[in-house]
Amino acid sequence: MTEKAELLGVALLVVLLAFTGLAPAAQPTDGKTLISVRARGVLRCGVSEGIEGFSSRNAAGQWTGIDVDFCRALAAAALGDARKVQFVSLRTAARFPALVTGDIDVLSRNTSWTLLREAALKVQFAGVIFYDSQAFIVPANSGLRSATSLKGATVCVQKDTSTMNHLVVYSTALDLRMTPLVMESADDASDAFLSGRCTAYTADASYLDALRLHAPGGAAAFTILPERISKEPLGPAVRGNDDAWLTLVRWVLLTLIAAEELDVTRENLQTRLRDPTVEQALVPDDTVTRAIGVEPGWTLRALQSAGNYGELFDRNVGANSPLGLERGMNGLWTRGGLMYAPPLR
Structure with missing residues (x-):
């Protein structure tokens, strides 16, 4: 199979979705995804069938991993409660149909960001959570x-x-x-x-x-x-044509990275917020919050749920995990890595 063959496969998927009346063209208008999530009271997060460190069930049957924790942070931002997530286990072939047809609200499933996927399926990637x-x-x-x-x-x-x-x-x-x-x-x-x-x-x-x-x-x-x-x-993906939802998903991820840049952790968050510089860097103004459609304090709720990006990495795939991966490309830009957060201002 060549890249042309993959393009053909994606094109066939688009045709099938159109034939069944569920084509990417029938996507949500701006803000509709968040409205649906809040009305439902649960975020539906598409994850893998089981990849350690990213999305898998532990011995107690609980979902763990970097993709899982990101969805919990997103639920905390959107709904005020990191527990309000339904994890939907998806095979590789089912991940984009589930997203495009609305069976899930966000795909957080070790999925590579490519032009082909954005252009042909009309999905959008919110950023990179892991450079692989x-x-x-x-x-x-x-x-x-x-x-x-x-x-x-x-x-x-x-x-x-x-x-x-x-x-x-x-x-x-x-x-x-x-x-x-x-x-x-x-x-x-x-x-x-x-x-x-x-x-x-x-x-x-x-x-x-x-x-x-x-x-x-x-x-x-x-x-x-x-x-x-x-x-x-690898990064989270959402349906196209909903810029408010894309903005929220993207900036939850970027907030976790920005917090690590500032040495703000889940443990010291409240103390560090006393510093006006830290507060300005991590707390968007009310105008931005209203434009997205979430309750104030959404960045802080995400941080309280997941910790900063370094904490997220270390406990799931890094030094404090069985995988023990080095940061490498996933280190901060100030430490030779690729992780970089634009300013919230």
Whole structure:
């Protein structure tokens, strides 16, 4: 499958939605999503079927992860209560239809921001919550140390993702003649790889880290090869034509980043607000709040729910999590990363 094939698949989805009367053209007008969320009293958040660190259920059956905590912060901002979220578990192929048809209010499901998705499906991405990249994983005892050593190999890959396109482009460019083994879901692709049906598995590097952690033999039994073959900026997405909702979702995320820039945490929030500079940076004026349609204090409610971006990262995928990922590109811009928040003023 090439990029043209993915475009065809997206086009077919648009045609199907139009045929059923649920096309992207029938999108909400500005502010309607927030009105619906408030009338319902619950935010419907589309998440994965289970990716550790991003969206998965713990032993108690509770949803956890960076995408999950973001939705709780959004619910706190929109509804005043971080608990008022319904998490909707979605397969990859179902994520955009669920968003476009209104089954969910926001898609927070380790989804890459691309022009194709915005232009063809009329969805809009609110920002980047995690900068990722596509990688390969192999058994540690395979002797493979580079993606270029996968020439002629069978590589597991998930259907209905841009991952497949990147694999084909990379293989063709380097004349590696890899054979994709395309599986219906991430779990199917993982099972195929772990059972030896393919030499390697390609997916987002963060997903491969999570896979390695729980695979037979543990993390030491598998190696993630050093090559990164694509950029994968993951972030929340909403339906088009509702700028007020997009603004709220975007600025909840940016508020978490801005708070980290100011060293404002969930614990010290109330104390730091005594500083007029901090208050000005984190609390928008009433005119802006009225324009969005939320109750005053929405940025502070989001922060009280999730903490700043660094706290969100560390407890779910970083130093305080089983994954133990380094900040890297997801560090603040002042520390060599890409995370940067425009001013609220």
